Amino acid sequence: MTEQRNLILAIVLSIAIMLGFQLLFAPDQPPPQPETSEAAPDAVAPAPGSPVPLAPAQPQAPTVVDRQAALAQAERVRIDTPRLHGSINLHGGRLDDLTLIDYRETPDPNSPEIRLLNPVGSATPYFAEFGWTPADPSIPVPGPDTVWSAEGNMLRPDSPVVLTWDNGQGLIFVRRFEVDENYMFTITQTVENQGEAPVTLYPYGLASRVSRPATEGFFILHEGPIGVFNGTLREPSYSDLAEQGRIEHTSTGGWIGITDKYWLVALAPNQDEEVRATFSHRRPAGAEERFQFDYLGAGQQVAPGETITNTGRLFAGAKELDLLDGYSEQYGIDRFDLAIDFGWFYFMTKPFFQLLKIIYDAVGNFGIAILIITVLIKAILFPLANKSYKAMTKMKALQPELKKLQERFKDDKMRLNQEMMALYKREKVNPVSGCLPVLVQIPIFFALYKVLFVTIEMRHAPFFGWIQDLSAPDPTSIFNLFGLIPWDPPSFLMIGIWPLIMGFTMWLQQRLNPQPTDPIQVKMFQILPIVFTFLLATFPAGLVIYWAWSNSLSILQQWIIMRRAGVKI
CATH class of the missing domain: 2.70.98.90 (Beta-galactosidase; Chain A, domain 5)
Incomplete structure (x- = not known):
């Protein structure tokens, strides 16, 4: 089960990092301010050799x-x-x-x-x-x-x-x-x-x-x-x-x-x-x-x-x-x-934004620019992703053999792991390579998150339809039927159309991956799209659009590889 442990570790790491930003670094409550404030005293010009006072220069x-x-x-x-x-x-x-x-x-x-x-x-x-x-x-x-x-x-x-x-x-x-x-x-x-x-x-x-x-x-x-x-x-x-x-x-x-x-x-x-x-x-x-x-x-x-x-x-x-x-x-x-x-990853975040801005200047829409830059990223990472998806395709083809080994050695975990490793070696499959697309996307994800969060060019930048601000969460919610019901759901129920699209693409991509043989792991993987849907619903819409589009491109790439390999989808 090494490949499943590594994949779970990669996904858990992604969730932990994103939850860290949402929970550990949640906004502090602003300090209480008096209901009424007196007029501001004028600042006082600095005097050489002495501290700069902050006191009234005249009665106010x-x-x-x-x-x-x-x-x-x-x-x-x-x-x-x-x-x-x-x-x-x-x-x-x-x-x-x-x-x-x-x-x-x-x-x-x-x-x-x-x-x-x-x-x-x-x-x-x-x-x-x-x-x-x-x-x-x-x-x-x-x-x-x-x-x-x-x-x-x-x-x-x-x-x-x-x-x-x-x-x-x-x-x-x-x-x-x-x-x-x-x-x-x-x-x-x-x-x-x-x-x-x-x-x-x-x-x-x-x-x-x-x-x-x-x-x-x-x-x-x-x-x-x-x-x-x-x-x-x-x-x-x-x-x-x-x-x-x-x-x-x-x-x-x-x-x-x-x-x-x-x-x-x-x-x-x-x-x-x-x-x-x-x-x-x-x-x-x-x-x-x-x-x-x-x-x-x-x-x-x-x-x-x-x-x-x-x-x-x-x-x-x-x-x-x-x-x-x-x-x-x-x-x-x-x-x-x-x-x-631009943060600690300034060397990556600033060039990332500059490239996004160049694309925007050509197409006139930051949402379209995000879609295009996602395609460019996919093209750059294609060799790595292709190798990874081929490995995952081989893993999926080995699922019947893995199930047989699990039934045969269900009471001997050590022997089961040994037989699985022997099978991987014989079929020349690297179980860890399936985690690479997830791990590679983490720094890209946070670079885009930082760009959407701090750059003024993204403020009030529209996409299409209901997305009029890529730096803000999707304003729709399934819990009021996307505005048909006159009710404003609380923030944790603001699950908009784009988060739902992202969750669906994540579920669909998961269906193409090798399925765990452990029932507990199966259930864990089944709830991950739901967890990510609720989690990313509070993130900037531009980031959710990127994630959904990236998933869609990955699904297409993986589907083509599996069809060519003759693996049943």
């Missing part, structure tokens, strides 16, 4: 207002690009209003745009700003309560906006905002010294987020603080940061930010300068958590009659792989593509 009203009402509380400069809507707040000179034109909250194209940045006073403030902090604290520098003068009334890719502020003591501060056609902002800061004494200033960039967002909570996906420092990726969790309060890195080049599943806000300082990058956390009494990430550059002295300049960049948008790779090459931002969590 204890009430939360509607987002539109919060936006109306200050004069603004509009942002209007092919992919972004938003505005720059002239009170503080910060970016605190940004929505993504190409991405909606639901697959409905009329649903609201994804809101990425929000102003202070709204329920979940999230904003970014750049500035200077002085070596001499008595020197006035622009802060969150500074009202800037704007040159230009709208920020577009071909139309920058310049903000100006005079500190009244001889220093003229200028912030020039530029944006490309996607999600990268370039902020160039200059300071002109019209006074009589030299001044030392430290450039900084920061982004502040109030309240911990809801996350997927899966082990295979990082959401939260993230950055690359001196070529090394760092991914502390929200909980790690809350426990430590402050995590600091010194780095030349790299970037720092906070990532959601599909969205990223990240700061990229001048890649040739050493900066001190910091993640910070604070939870004031009676208020929500505050997370901040920032960088502080080296001091620059501006002599009387001279001007100093510093440039920083802000990425605020969707984590599109081609875009991140392009920014990495264009601006030299180190390993920017790691903002997408």
Whole structure:
């Protein structure tokens, strides 16, 4: 029974791994949040040589207002690009209003745009700003309560906006905002010294987020603080940061930010300068958590009659792989593509997605691209699978002989195994080779699972018919007759059409394989298609479609081999 033990071991291993993701790495419950939250305090600019505080720079009203009402509380400069809507707040000179034109909250194209940045006073403030902090604290520098003068009334890719502020003591501060056609902002800061004494200033960039967002909570996906420092990726969790309060890195080049599943806000300082990058956390009494990430550059002295300049960049948008790779090459931002969590098998998952994307660009449908890439995988693995299926065909042809041996030596297990091994050797059959197709599919299965789970290109990507989001489970269920009965089954009963197709193909393929001679093993194999149907029903529809299609191709290949070998099907 060696061949059955090995096959069972392979299948049990597959189930254990998938159940591990579903059970051991199930989403954690999000931390409880107060029913009402006070308005967010403004972040405070970093001071050289001291921790970056997360405290109010000015008194804030204890009430939360509607987002539109919060936006109306200050004069603004509009942002209007092919992919972004938003505005720059002239009170503080910060970016605190940004929505993504190409991405909606639901697959409905009329649903609201994804809101990425929000102003202070709204329920979940999230904003970014750049500035200077002085070596001499008595020197006035622009802060969150500074009202800037704007040159230009709208920020577009071909139309920058310049903000100006005079500190009244001889220093003229200028912030020039530029944006490309996607999600990268370039902020160039200059300071002109019209006074009589030299001044030392430290450039900084920061982004502040109030309240911990809801996350997927899966082990295979990082959401939260993230950055690359001196070529090394760092991914502390929200909980790690809350426990430590402050995590600091010194780095030349790299970037720092906070990532959601599909969205990223990240700061990229001048890649040739050493900066001190910091993640910070604070939870004031009676208020929500505050997370901040920032960088502080080296001091620059501006002599009387001279001007100093510093440039920083802000990425605020969707984590599109081609875009991140392009920014990495264009601006030299180190390993920017790691903002997408391709995981430990990055070397396989990223190329897998890139190939899928190439096929998609040709056919225009990710579901069709999955079907095509499955055929390509089958073609690459054809020699191995063909050898395996031929071995399984020989095993099936030997079933009558195996049953005779079992009847003859049913009371002597050791002798039975010896006779079976002798039969395999005589017929030149390798009982282990039948497990190879199952084992080979495991890394491919998880590479596709990772691609479907983390890449934004799969979000809301339709297939045909009822599958309007390949990254989400099949929305139909046999328990309400696929929508004919007006009842919403619980999640564990959402057994849709595609999981049923997958389960049927698995059962059909099982019928072509050599059947166990042990009645207990027979029953075990009979329930496996049912188990996998319920299990995969909660997985992304794209993955279930891949599995069903892969099974169908395997059935066709195995059927042809068996027909040629003259084995009764």
